[in-house]
Amino acid sequence: MRDLLGSLYPAVTSDPLRYAFTARSPVMPRQDKQSVSAPEIPDHWAGVAQREPAAGKRLAYVHIPFCRGNCLYCGFYRHRSAAPRLSRYIDWLIEEIRLDAGQPLVGERPIQAVYLGGGTPSDLPAEDLARLLEVLREYLPLAADCEITLEARVVGLNEEKVRAAFAGGVNRVSVGVQSFDTEVRRRQGRIATAQEVAERLALLSSEEQGAVITDLMFGLPGQDMDSWHRDLDSCQELGLDGLDTYALKLIPGTPLQKQVERGSIEQPAGLPEQAAFYAEAVEALTAAGWRQISNSHWARTPRERNLYNLLIKSGAETLAFGAGAGGSREPYSYANTPDLEAYERAVSRGDKPVAMMRVSDALQPLRDALMGGVEVGRLEVPALRARMPMPVRADPRPGQLIERWVEAGLVVWSGEDLHLTVAGRFWAPNLISGFQQICGQALDAERRVHAG
Numbered sequence: 001m002r003d004l005l006g007s008l009y010p011a012v013t014s015d016p017l018r019y020a021f022t023a024r025s026p027v028m029p030r031q032d033k034q035s036v037s038a039p040e041i042p043d044h045w046a047g048v049a050q051r052e053p054a055a056g057k058r059l060a061y062v063h064i065p066f067c068r069g070n071c072l073y074c075g076f077y078r079h080r081s082a083a084p085r086l087s088r089y090i091d092w093l094i095e096e097i098r099l100d101a102g103q104p105l106v107g108e109r110p111i112q113a114v115y116l117g118g119g120t121p122s123d124l125p126a127e128d129l130a131r132l133l134e135v136l137r138e139y140l141p142l143a144a145d146c147e148i149t150l151e152a153r154v155v156g157l158n159e160e161k162v163r164a165a166f167a168g169g170v171n172r173v174s175v176g177v178q179s180f181d182t183e184v185r186r187r188q189g190r191i192a193t194a195q196e197v198a199e200r201l202a203l204l205s206s207e208e209q210g211a212v213i214t215d216l217m218f219g220l221p222g223q224d225m226d227s228w229h230r231d232l233d234s235c236q237e238l239g240l241d242g243l244d245t246y247a248l249k250l251i252p253g254t255p256l257q258k259q260v261e262r263g264s265i266e267q268p269a270g271l272p273e274q275a276a277f278y279a280e281a282v283e284a285l286t287a288a289g290w291r292q293i294s295n296s297h298w299a300r301t302p303r304e305r306n307l308y309n310l311l312i313k314s315g316a317e318t319l320a321f322g323a324g325a326g327g328s329r330e331p332y333s334y335a336n337t338p339d340l341e342a343y344e345r346a347v348s349r350g351d352k353p354v355a356m357m358r359v360s361d362a363l364q365p366l367r368d369a370l371m372g373g374v375e376v377g378r379l380e381v382p383a384l385r386a387r388m389p390m391p392v393r394a395d396p397r398p399g400q401l402i403e404r405w406v407e408a409g410l411v412v413w414s415g416e417d418l419h420l421t422v423a424g425r426f427w428a429p430n431l432i433s434g435f436q437q438i439c440g441q442a443l444d445a446e447r448r449v450h451a452g
């Protein structure tokens with residue numbers, strides 16, 4: 001019990017950025033949801049698909065589970081990209097979109113943002129990318145200012161694909177870079193040189209058709225504060241619209257984790273060092289005029305909105321298409337089967353290939369407000385309280401946890417709002433996870449009283 005509480009409550013130290021917690025808590029938005037058993041999924045899905053969309057922001061996620069890359073840290077589920085296989089996959093993906101569009105599920109309420117993720121969607125041949133985008137525009141009720149993001153990799157991103165993407169309505173390209181340092185990149189299995197990365201980003205920006213954003217990773221083996229500063233400077237010099245900065249996670253089973261375990265590659269930075277990289281990025285980017293629009297995301301120009309990521313964190317309804325894609329429609333979250341053959345079989349029968357559904361609990365509205373607020377560094381406490389089920393509102397523990405956050409230097413009061421400090425933003429997953437668990441305990445305690 002002491003360990004559990006220790007991981008929920010931050011330590012009060014003189015250096016909260018580095019030492020408020022000793023481990024990072026995973027954020028599991030679905031952890032308290034009840035699974036629907038496999039035989040019951042078709043009935044539950046039929047209920048979901050026959051319902052018109054409710055009021056509120058909506059999103060669509062399209063999954064391309066293919067990639068030719070060999071990044072050592074990669075924990076994404078993916079298949080090797082090969083043109084015939086990709087084209088066949090797009091045939092089925094288009095069929096799935098058409099099937100859903102024939103149901104009340106898709107409806108007419110505008111979709112604010114579409115995200116093509118993977119894997120690596122830019123591995124698609126230009127003609128497949130073009131026909132997929134055409135179908136998305138034809139069958140989904142996209143808002144007039146819909147943000148359409150394409151995830152891309154430097155290798156294989158040629159002029160033809162860039163033109164097909166922008167002509168098809170893409171207005172935001174997110175290029176995975178991780179580092180501009182060729183040596184650091186190569187050690188992670190990323191083969192493009194810094195020069196090639198810069199040229200490809202310049203090609204995208206020169207089209208003047210949409211936001212060009214990239215992501216940088218900190219805590220990589222071989223990376224030091226100087227190379228991190230050079231990475232941040234490169235984003236400024238290249239005139240990028242947006243930037244994601246995130247910490248390396250050693251995912252069990254990845255080639256990187258195995259090499260670190262064997263000792264054939266040096267240990268990546270620990271949490272206190274990662275915290276220092278994060279704080280440096282906050283300071284350097286703020287000084288250079290970037291706006292921090294979420295804990296990990298930065299905008300340099302008005303073109304960058306980061307709409308999809310902000311809305312999904314606040315619990316916006318998400319339509320999901322593709323093998324392995326995950327979506328949500330209250331009170332459910334759901335995911336398609338990641339198995340390509342099972343995916344094709346289901347779509348060819350005219351069925352939605354849903355393989356997992358979970359039903360949310362009474363804490364979901366609170367969870368959405370918490371995650372959405374933490375993401376932008378500001379928690380509106382009265383709004384949180386209004387979303388608490390009565391037993392949670394009456395329980396002293398959520399308030400006590402907030403007091404501890406203040407004492408530990410992770411948040412500060414501003415009127416009735418809580419603003420996250422730099423340390424609070426670094427430890428954001430722990431704040432979310434701790435608050436969720438405390439509220440879950442309060443709800444369970446009440447249930448036990450009633451059951452008893």
Ligand code: SF4
Pocket residue numbers: 067068069070071074075076078118119120153176
């Ligand atoms: S490009 Fe992305 S999906 Fe492909 S191997 Fe690298 S991290 Fe994984």
